[in-house]
Amino acid sequence: MDDIEVARKAIQGDEEAFVALMQLHKEALLRTALAFLKNEHDALEALQETTYRAFKKIHALKEPAYAKTWLIRIMINYCQDQLKKDKRYARNGQAADSSVSDDLAQLELQEALNTLSPTEQQLIYMKYFQDVKIKDIAAIEKIPEGTVKSRLHKTLRTLRRHFEGKGEIDHV
Structure with missing residues (x-):
């Protein structure tokens, strides 16, 4: 079955x-x-x-x-x-x-995710932690796939800016 x-x-x-x-x-x-x-x-x-x-x-x-x-x-x-x-x-x-990992990278990632709105966090968790497909996210949220893609792009850009501001990304 x-x-x-x-x-x-x-x-x-x-x-x-x-x-x-x-x-x-x-x-x-x-x-x-x-x-x-x-x-x-x-x-x-x-x-x-x-x-x-x-x-x-x-x-x-x-x-x-x-x-x-x-x-x-x-x-x-x-x-x-x-x-x-x-x-x-x-x-x-x-x-x-107290069960949160002491690993620096994990803490930095969590800090970055905490800067996002709850909606943006949810989108990141579904897409990258759960491997939910964009079409399924669109169905869950009852929004068009294009909207999911644009929100995901905007959210990733926000995360990138967060890490660039911390000096994590070195542009030579």
Whole structure:
């Protein structure tokens, strides 16, 4: 049985198909949660909450082919809600969570991502951390593919300027 058929059966109320659907996309959902929450415990909790929310609303999924993007959207929304609620970052800009890597490059990347708006961060996470295709991002966001491409280009240009300002890129 292929992914679309599993999703179709889950939408029709087949609980075993729903469990199979969650298993199919578990890794992508966990990667999304880790990218946002930076903590394995919080990511597992996010997966549980996403599973619960998806189970309650599976009947609302209109197109079985977009089950993965629908699940990722639920996960992203949950993670963003948690970040707002928990105020995971201290006022001085340092990560409040002690599990964040001490690796300088990781910290610099996180600092750069923190300069972006939540929408821009979400776009970067989906495209580069989750390998979500531009057409799927467009479907998730309900915007044209060209808009996704232009926003991605603008966001990458912003990140480039951030690193150039730090002296990370040396133009000889």
